[in-house]
Amino acid sequence: MSKHILAIDSGTTSVRTLLLNDKFSIVDIAQKEITQHYPQAGWIEHDPEEIMAAQLETMRAALRNNGVHPADLHTVSITNQRETGVVWDRETGEPIYNAIVWASRQSNSVIEKWREQGLDPIIREKTGLISDAYYTASKIAWILDHISGARERAERGELMAGTIDSWLIWNLTGRKRFVTDVSNAARTQMFNIHKGDWDDELLAAYGIPRKLLAEIQPSDGDFGDLSATFGSNVPIGSVIGDQQASLFGQACFSQGQTKMTYGTAGVLVQNAGHTPKLVDGVTASTAWKVRGETTYDIEGVVFSMGKTMQWLRDDLKIIHHATDSEWYGGQVASTQGVYLVPAFTGLAAPHWDPYARANIVGMSNATTRLQIIRAAVESMAYQTRDLVDATKADKDIQIPELRVDGGAVSNNMLCQLQADVLGIPVLRPRDTEATALGAAWLAGMGTGLLGGFDEVESLWTVDRVFEPQISEDQREEMYAGWKRALTCSFGWGRES
Numbered sequence: 001m002s003k004h005i006l007a008i009d010s011g012t013t014s015v016r017t018l019l020l021n022d023k024f025s026i027v028d029i030a031q032k033e034i035t036q037h038y039p040q041a042g043w044i045e046h047d048p049e050e051i052m053a054a055q056l057e058t059m060r061a062a063l064r065n066n067g068v069h070p071a072d073l074h075t076v077s078i079t080n081q082r083e084t085g086v087v088w089d090r091e092t093g094e095p096i097y098n099a100i101v102w103a104s105r106q107s108n109s110v111i112e113k114w115r116e117q118g119l120d121p122i123i124r125e126k127t128g129l130i131s132d133a134y135y136t137a138s139k140i141a142w143i144l145d146h147i148s149g150a151r152e153r154a155e156r157g158e159l160m161a162g163t164i165d166s167w168l169i170w171n172l173t174g175r176k177r178f179v180t181d182v183s184n185a186a187r188t189q190m191f192n193i194h195k196g197d198w199d200d201e202l203l204a205a206y207g208i209p210r211k212l213l214a215e216i217q218p219s220d221g222d223f224g225d226l227s228a229t230f231g232s233n234v235p236i237g238s239v240i241g242d243q244q245a246s247l248f249g250q251a252c253f254s255q256g257q258t259k260m261t262y263g264t265a266g267v268l269v270q271n272a273g274h275t276p277k278l279v280d281g282v283t284a285s286t287a288w289k290v291r292g293e294t295t296y297d298i299e300g301v302v303f304s305m306g307k308t309m310q311w312l313r314d315d316l317k318i319i320h321h322a323t324d325s326e327w328y329g330g331q332v333a334s335t336q337g338v339y340l341v342p343a344f345t346g347l348a349a350p351h352w353d354p355y356a357r358a359n360i361v362g363m364s365n366a367t368t369r370l371q372i373i374r375a376a377v378e379s380m381a382y383q384t385r386d387l388v389d390a391t392k393a394d395k396d397i398q399i400p401e402l403r404v405d406g407g408a409v410s411n412n413m414l415c416q417l418q419a420d421v422l423g424i425p426v427l428r429p430r431d432t433e434a435t436a437l438g439a440a441w442l443a444g445m446g447t448g449l450l451g452g453f454d455e456v457e458s459l460w461t462v463d464r465v466f467e468p469q470i471s472e473d474q475r476e477e478m479y480a481g482w483k484r485a486l487t488c489s490f491g492w493g494r495e496s
Contacts, residue, residue, distance in 0.1 A: 003022050003074030004020060004022065004027070005020040005075055005077065005443060005444065006019060006020075006059060008055060008079070008168070009439070010051065011080075012263075012265075013306075015051060016032075017031075017061070018062070018433065019068065020437075022449060024450075024459060027066055028065055029062070030061035031058060032057055032058050033054075036101075042104070043104050044101040044103050044104040045100055046099040046101055047098055048167055049094075051167070052167065059229075070230035071232045073234045075443045075447045075449070076234055076236045076237065076443070077237055077238045078165055079241065079242045080164040080165045080242060081102060081242060082102060082163060083136050083188070084101050084136070084163060085136040085161065085188075086099045086163070087147075087161040088160055088161075089160075090157070091158065093171070096143065096147050099164070102265075103134070103265065104345070105346060106133070106139075107139050107141065110141050110142050114138070114205070115131060124278070128186070128193045128278060129189050129283045131189070132348070134301070134348060138189070140161045140208055144207070154212050155209055159212055163185075165180055165239050165241075166179065166184075169236065172228070173225065174227075174228025174229070176224055179216070179222075179223055180215070180216055181218065181288075181289075182196060182289045183219055183240045183241040184241045185198070185216050186286035187241060189202075190206070191216075196216070196286070196289075198213055198216070218290065220238055220291065220443075221239075223235075223238075236443075237442075237443030238443035242261075242435045243261060243267040243435075244269065244285070245435045246259055246406075247259055247269045249405070249433075249438025249441065249460075251457040252269075253457060255273035256270065256397065256398060257403070258271070258388075258391075258399050258401075258402055259402070260404050260406075260418075261404075261406040262305045262380060262405075263406045264305065265301055265303050265305055265307065266304075266305035266380060268301075268384060270298040271297060272298045276296045279298055279391060280350075281351075282390045283298070285297050300348075300350060300391070301348045301349055302387070303347070304379075308380070310322065312372075318372065323411070326414070328369070328374075329370070329374035334374070335362070335374050336366065336371055338367055338372065338374075339360070339361050339362055339375055339379070340360045341360075342376070343359075343492075346493070347486075347489065349390065355490075355493040355494040356489040356493070360375070361484075362485070377411065378421075381417040381421040382478075384402075401427055402418070402424060402426050404426055405429065405432045409432055415464075416469065419467060420468050420469055420475060421475060421479060422468070423472065424468065427462055428462070428464050428465075429460060432463075437459075441459065444456075
């Protein structure tokens with residue numbers, strides 16, 4: 001009987017499990033939405049126990065629906081939303097607070113305190129990241145500060161803290177393995193990308209005990225097995241953060257190759273080779289460590305891509321489904337000068353303004369929902385250009401093409417707009433499940449189903465290439481309007 005691969009994809013708005021055959025073709029996808037909690041404006045939280053229960057439900061559904069027994073699995077891969085922080089009791093396994101989601105701004109005050117202590121340049125140099133509430137460190141510090149007795153318990157070794165991968169692995173292995181991988185560790189603002197380990201100087205400054213944190217493994221390292229969950233000794237063959245998994249799944253194995261994922265957030269990631277590279281406005285991270293060799297990346301994140309479509313659907317109620325945006329937006333030739341800046345929880349790369357707020361500018365009596373919907377789609381392309389331009393500040397970086405993935409790239413209008421706004425070809429792969437596939441391919445390499453990077457690259461195929469169709473003058477005029485609209489968002493939420 002052929003062996004299958006179970007690919008766990010623990011996302012921000014839903015968790016999924018993909019079942020693949022030994023040829024890495026997708027057999028089935030089981031998915032379940034998770035609850036978004038908004039205790040205050042700008043705060044976003046998840047229930048870690050709901051995440052775990054939902055993930056198990058999808059794992060079992062993917063197997064049951066296809067008559068696959070756990071013993072028929074060759075390996076399991078895990079990819080996950082990054083930066084989200086969880087703190088739980090080492091003895092009972094119960095979280096002491098909700099998971100604070102990557103996009104949540106509730107730990108802004110922690111970051112302000114660290115800035116006053118002069119930590120910004122140290123954080124940038126050691127971690128490659130910008131000092132921001134986006135990352136895990138301030139979220140863990142916030143929980144320790146706001147839950148009675150938590151800091152003392154952390155010092156005594158009674159608590160554990162980490163990103164979603166560590167939470168999942170600890171539970172799936174029957175509490176035997178408390179681990180993370182280098183790609184997730186690199187997004188916490190506690191990891192020294194030059195040394196490949198937690199940074200004791202930063203941990204001391206943050207007040208986060210090292211004993212609170214997981215053991216760091218290579219992305220193809222030892223993460224345990226599922227014997228405690230399924231009674232079958234199926235190894236967890238890979239663990240990798242979702243955006244690094246997408247870079248892997250887009251077969252961006254050469255320095256300079258770049259992908260953009262349009263998910264709840266939007267993330268541009270570029271293969272930076274085997275040496276960390278600091279570029280203003282964007283961040284440096286560890287992409288993966290595979291077969292003993294570390295690859296780094298340059299990364300820029302924007303908080304609202306698919307999230308903007310959800311806002312149009314759920315809050316404004318001007319579309320029924322996210323996919324409707326292509327049809328509605330295509331009913332008008334342009335936005336007629338309308339721009340939508342989706343800074344609902346601030347702006348991330350390359351602006352890094354936690355106090356920015358969303359706006360719609362340029363409206364007139366002739367503006368209808370069609371222009372607003374099109375402006376929302378265009379905002380994805382403009383935010384991507386912001387990131388691409390930031391990486392181009394380093395003259396050694398050339399981006400001849402952009403590979404795209406994520407749910408939104410089924411929108412042909414978006415892909416064409418992206419090519420037009422950037423002035424370079426946009427390549428959409430035949431299979432846009434790059435995140436889950438990247439993690440599965442990595443697990444395949446780690447467990448011998450795939451021989452190496454060349455074999456993985458042969459699995460990646462192009463569905464369509466979108467070439468730029470507008471003039472340089474038109475492109476720059478459109479983008480200049482976007483930059484003007486951005487200035488109206490900066491600092492809006494800061495108290496005077």
